[in-house]
Amino acid sequence: MGKLRVTVWNEFRHEKESETIRSVYPNGIHQAIGEGLGTTDFEISYATLDDPEHGLSEEKLQNTDVLIWWGHKAHGEVQDEIVNRVYDRVLHGMGLVVLHSGHFSKIFKKLMGTSCDLKWREAGEKERLWVVAPGHPIVEGIGEFFELEHEEMYGEHFDIPQPDELVLVSWFEGGNVFRSGCCYSRGQGKIFYFRPGHETHPTYYNENVRTVIRNAAKWAAPTTRDYPKYGKAATPLEPIKGYNG
Amino acid sequence: MGKLRVTVWNEFRHEKESETIRSVYPNGIHQAIGEGLGTTDFEISYATLDDPEHGLSEEKLQNTDVLIWWGHKAHGEVQDEIVNRVYDRVLHGMGLVVLHSGHFSKIFKKLMGTSCDLKWREAGEKERLWVVAPGHPIVEGIGEFFELEHEEMYGEHFDIPQPDELVLVSWFEGGNVFRSGCCYSRGQGKIFYFRPGHETHPTYYNENVRTVIRNAAKWAAPTTRDYPKYGKAATPLEPIKGYNG
Amino acid sequence: MGKLRVTVWNEFRHEKESETIRSVYPNGIHQAIGEGLGTTDFEISYATLDDPEHGLSEEKLQNTDVLIWWGHKAHGEVQDEIVNRVYDRVLHGMGLVVLHSGHFSKIFKKLMGTSCDLKWREAGEKERLWVVAPGHPIVEGIGEFFELEHEEMYGEHFDIPQPDELVLVSWFEGGNVFRSGCCYSRGQGKIFYFRPGHETHPTYYNENVRTVIRNAAKWAAPTTRDYPKYGKAATPLEPIKGYNG
Amino acid sequence: MGKLRVTVWNEFRHEKESETIRSVYPNGIHQAIGEGLGTTDFEISYATLDDPEHGLSEEKLQNTDVLIWWGHKAHGEVQDEIVNRVYDRVLHGMGLVVLHSGHFSKIFKKLMGTSCDLKWREAGEKERLWVVAPGHPIVEGIGEFFELEHEEMYGEHFDIPQPDELVLVSWFEGGNVFRSGCCYSRGQGKIFYFRPGHETHPTYYNENVRTVIRNAAKWAAPTTRDYPKYGKAATPLEPIKGYNG
Numbered sequence: 018m019g020k021l022r023v024t025v026w027n028e029f030r031h032e033k034e035s036e037t038i039r040s041v042y043p044n045g046i047h048q049a050i051g052e053g054l055g056t057t058d059f060e061i062s063y064a065t066l067d068d069p070e071h072g073l074s075e076e077k078l079q080n081t082d083v084l085i086w087w088g089h090k091a092h093g094e095v096q097d098e099i100v101n102r103v104y105d106r107v108l109h110g111m112g113l114v115v116l117h118s119g120h121f122s123k124i125f126k127k128l129m130g131t132s133c134d135l136k137w138r139e140a141g142e143k144e145r146l147w148v149v150a151p152g153h154p155i156v157e158g159i160g161e162f163f164e165l166e167h168e169e170m171y172g173e174h175f176d177i178p179q180p181d182e183l184v185l186v187s188w189f190e191g192g193n194v195f196r197s198g199c200c201y202s203r204g205q206g207k208i209f210y211f212r213p214g215h216e217t218h219p220t221y222y223n224e225n226v227r228t229v230i231r232n233a234a235k236w237a238a239p240t241t242r243d244y245p246k247y248g249k250a251a252t253p254l255e256p257i258k259g260y261n262g
Numbered sequence: 263m264g265k266l267r268v269t270v271w272n273e274f275r276h277e278k279e280s281e282t283i284r285s286v287y288p289n290g291i292h293q294a295i296g297e298g299l300g301t302t303d304f305e306i307s308y309a310t311l312d313d314p315e316h317g318l319s320e321e322k323l324q325n326t327d328v329l330i331w332w333g334h335k336a337h338g339e340v341q342d343e344i345v346n347r348v349y350d351r352v353l354h355g356m357g358l359v360v361l362h363s364g365h366f367s368k369i370f371k372k373l374m375g376t377s378c379d380l381k382w383r384e385a386g387e388k389e390r391l392w393v394v395a396p397g398h399p400i401v402e403g404i405g406e407f408f409e410l411e412h413e414e415m416y417g418e419h420f421d422i423p424q425p426d427e428l429v430l431v432s433w434f435e436g437g438n439v440f441r442s443g444c445c446y447s448r449g450q451g452k453i454f455y456f457r458p459g460h461e462t463h464p465t466y467y468n469e470n471v472r473t474v475i476r477n478a479a480k481w482a483a484p485t486t487r488d489y490p491k492y493g494k495a496a497t498p499l500e501p502i503k504g505y506n507g
Numbered sequence: 508m509g510k511l512r513v514t515v516w517n518e519f520r521h522e523k524e525s526e527t528i529r530s531v532y533p534n535g536i537h538q539a540i541g542e543g544l545g546t547t548d549f550e551i552s553y554a555t556l557d558d559p560e561h562g563l564s565e566e567k568l569q570n571t572d573v574l575i576w577w578g579h580k581a582h583g584e585v586q587d588e589i590v591n592r593v594y595d596r597v598l599h600g601m602g603l604v605v606l607h608s609g610h611f612s613k614i615f616k617k618l619m620g621t622s623c624d625l626k627w628r629e630a631g632e633k634e635r636l637w638v639v640a641p642g643h644p645i646v647e648g649i650g651e652f653f654e655l656e657h658e659e660m661y662g663e664h665f666d667i668p669q670p671d672e673l674v675l676v677s678w679f680e681g682g683n684v685f686r687s688g689c690c691y692s693r694g695q696g697k698i699f700y701f702r703p704g705h706e707t708h709p710t711y712y713n714e715n716v717r718t719v720i721r722n723a724a725k726w727a728a729p730t731t732r733d734y735p736k737y738g739k740a741a742t743p744l745e746p747i748k749g750y751n752g
Numbered sequence: 753m754g755k756l757r758v759t760v761w762n763e764f765r766h767e768k769e770s771e772t773i774r775s776v777y778p779n780g781i782h783q784a785i786g787e788g789l790g791t792t793d794f795e796i797s798y799a800t801l802d803d804p805e806h807g808l809s810e811e812k813l814q815n816t817d818v819l820i821w822w823g824h825k826a827h828g829e830v831q832d833e834i835v836n837r838v839y840d841r842v843l844h845g846m847g848l849v850v851l852h853s854g855h856f857s858k859i860f861k862k863l864m865g866t867s868c869d870l871k872w873r874e875a876g877e878k879e880r881l882w883v884v885a886p887g888h889p890i891v892e893g894i895g896e897f898f899e900l901e902h903e904e905m906y907g908e909h910f911d912i913p914q915p916d917e918l919v920l921v922s923w924f925e926g927g928n929v930f931r932s933g934c935c936y937s938r939g940q941g942k943i944f945y946f947r948p949g950h951e952t953h954p955t956y957y958n959e960n961v962r963t964v965i966r967n968a969a970k971w972a973a974p975t976t977r978d979y980p981k982y983g984k985a986a987t988p989l990e991p992i993k994g995y996n997g
Binding site for chain 1: 375388424498499503
Binding site for chain 1: 635662663677683684
């Protein structure tokens with residue numbers, strides 16, 4: 018089996034506009050994420066909002082096994098046509114890992130069917146992520162919990178469909194909890210939402226965060242099978258009394 | 263507790279255009295569904311595609327506890343604005359029962375986040391619906407299975423998210439199976455998809471079908487609680503070290 | 508519909524042995540729970556460990572719609588024969604609400620198929636229970652969260668099967684989280700696990716706790732249908748080629 | 753990563769007692785299953801009921817990543833001590849693939865928490881297994897459905913907890929349906945129940961059946977992480993007001 022082809026998509030605006038954020042992620046959040054994946058198991062490429070077609074041409078997506086998505090302040094600028102293209106690829110099997118503020122991206126909301134709204138607070142508070150599904154491959158190599166000293170808070174109620182599998186739950190210093198690692202399938206594709214990663218904190222350098230993203234990319238890898246045949250199935254598989262269709 | 267306010271929505275085109283179908287449902291599919299609900303527990307009203315605002319004004323929806331939806335050939339004519347209005351009401355708690363070809367309605371696809379595609383065949387074949395969740399309130403009063411002598415076939419793969427609860431599975435004479443009774447929650451709202459009901463068959467006069475729809479309407483009844491507060495939650499519930507927000 | 512017949516089962520040892528605990532629950536935890544249910548919708552009776560057959564005769568269980576279970580220090584004294592009797596009734600439709608340290612009862616472990624182990628700490632710390640399923644009938648009448656000033660801590664990992672529906676998640680002052688409100692179905696029966704209720708704290712007088720237990724009892728009410736027929740089904744429903752069974 | 757260590761457990765009584773069955777599986781069902789797994793990805797060993805400790809010594813289980821289980825007529829002869837040993841290993845991460853009549857094994861019932869009862873009929877009828885989770889790794893390499901010309905029928909209601917993931921649904925010639933491929937997690941272990949495999953039919957030579965079992969073994973592979981720490985956690989992770997524990 019060859020390497021998994023991962024495309025890391027980043028809005029890449031904060032890093033250009035704010036020196037503070039640039040100092041945390043000098044090459045952009047996407048590069049920090051890609052660096053964390055490493056090249057042993059992955060063939061990594063990047064795409065950003067301001068690339069032509071947001072870097073997500075039909076060809077690019079056809080050659081992507083797993084797409085990682087970070088966006089925040091410019092969700093509205095992502096063209097519907099590209100959203101629909103990504104959506105179609107997910108239903109056909111491409112994995113999707115949605116990070117942090119990507120909860121409000123068009124693609125995540127379209128796949129979830131809910132508002133994906135939540136509570137939030139920027140107080141640089143402590144977050145402790147607890148493993149609630151200890152046998153799940155996404156938390157392999159993670160202890161019973163891990164901590165992020167300073168993060169933005171996301172709190173319940175998080176308006177998502179009940180996850181197919183809930184893997185992580187966050188405790189926040191300020192008194193909130195959050196379902197932080199959520200697995201879904203849509204069509205032939207697998208989707209993982211992972212909470213951490215505010216742009217002002219060095220979260221994507223954290224080894225536990227990197228392990229989770231690496232595991233999630235592997236978990237979300239497509240299976241190789243034909244897309245189901247939908248539509249008219251006139252010829253029955255078994256005889257039907259009185260029917261000669 | 264007063265009666266549940268149920269609005270039955272029907273596309274209501276087949277019945278006008280085809281004498282054959284009109285002979286099955288002379289007053290429209292919606293009336294047959296409403297008649298099956300009965301007025302003991304429900305206060306029933308009707309809405310159809312060709313009514314102003316498709317019969318689904320803001321006021322009408324605010325006064326609807328559970329919306330039942332039957333549509334087929336004119337999904338594309340349902341205005342996006344009305345779809346968004348129904349969507350918003352579901353997230354705020356209104357129940358939604360989607361019947362048969364409503365699987366391809368805009369509102370169901372929007373709430374599911376998938377294509378909702380399936381296999382189908384019009385061969386008037388036998389369908390046998392098996393109860394796979396015998397403790398579920400939606401199948402109260404139903405035996406181990408029930409049969410419909412002649413129905414359109416819907417077959418797997420049915421491209422829906424994994425149901426929160428799977429209640430019924432259909433066996434078809436022609437060799438197919440189908441997940442025929444599927445429960446979901448979205449926001450504060452409950453959604454039930456129920457397969458049977460092709461326009462050429464007298465399915466909505468069937469006592470078992472009526473029992474399931476009646477139970478589903480009760481199951482999908484809204485709970486009475488405030489909509490969650492989303493967005494900025496600047497004031498923490500607990501002190502955060504170094505934060506005076 | 509008549510009143511729901513609820514039996515509240517309590518180990519009833521702590522209250523007899525400790526004056527401190529007796530001062531919190533002078534008539535036993537069961538009485539405080541029953542008082543919280545009220546008699547408007549429920550016909551309440553009580554059963555305790557030291558009653559003959561632990562108060563759970565075959566007849567008693569046949570006349571119980573929902574059983575509420577509180578146990579802690581004497582799980583081992585509950586006879587296997589009675590456990591099997593309760594188990595059988597749950598599979599046949601009786602609802603079961605398991606409270607707090609009941610997580611380690613024989614009946615809960617038998618129904619879950621896991622160790623039901625967890626982390627715990629008696630530090631009288633603050634617990635805040637967040638609603639994560641805002642449309643669920645079990646949290647009707649509850650705000651976005653509610654607090655218990657002093658409770659025993661139960662922390663993840665909680666070794667249970669993934670709940671069919673997760674309704675509440677607890678935040679603890681000492682840094683832990685817990686899945687505090689978990690729905691399951693087993694056979695025809697519905698089971699709700701609800702975390703709070705350490706014997707040294709007046710938790711079962713708390714109005715929010717009482718509301719949840721009241722709602723849970725209603726949610727767990729049996730449906731009225733025949734038990735499925737299992738075993739040999741020699742006569743096919745459809746003809747089988749070459750078979751004349 | 754080395755090869756996955758799979759132990760195939762077989763009751764191995766039918767094959768000894770019946771010449772008909774022996775003619776189908778001359779070396780026992782276990783050997784046919786093992787042959788289907790192949791040695792490319794697996795290191796295979798065998799264990800049977802009449803071996804000392806049923807072939808499942810503590811050491812053997814410690815060196816088993818995934819256990820495959822076929823049993824039928826002698827479930828009662830499996831010693832409780834061995835059942836508990838297997839159970840403990842599953843909670844600690846060992847995968848378990850339960851085949852066909854293994855639905856009534858002590859170990860499966862203990863892990864499910866239900867009766868695991870079902871309808872059955874030996875009429876040698878046709879079974880068609882439909883994929884309902886097309887992106888799931890367990891059905892990689894399988895078409896939209898596959899057929900077994902002659903099999904025992906298992907029909908709903910199948911008294912299992914709702915699967916975490918439902919992968920396959922069977923259509924039977926005689927008019928029944930069945931949830932034929934069911935995923936669960938228990939503790940750190942993953943469990944897959946797979947329906948086909950009556951002892952009188954050459955089902956375990958079928959290429960699709962073999963593919964599913966091979967995929968299931970890989971899917972059920974343990975993750976490598978420490979078992980969670982349960983029990984007293986006296987020292988809080990965060991300061992608790994008024995507590996110096």
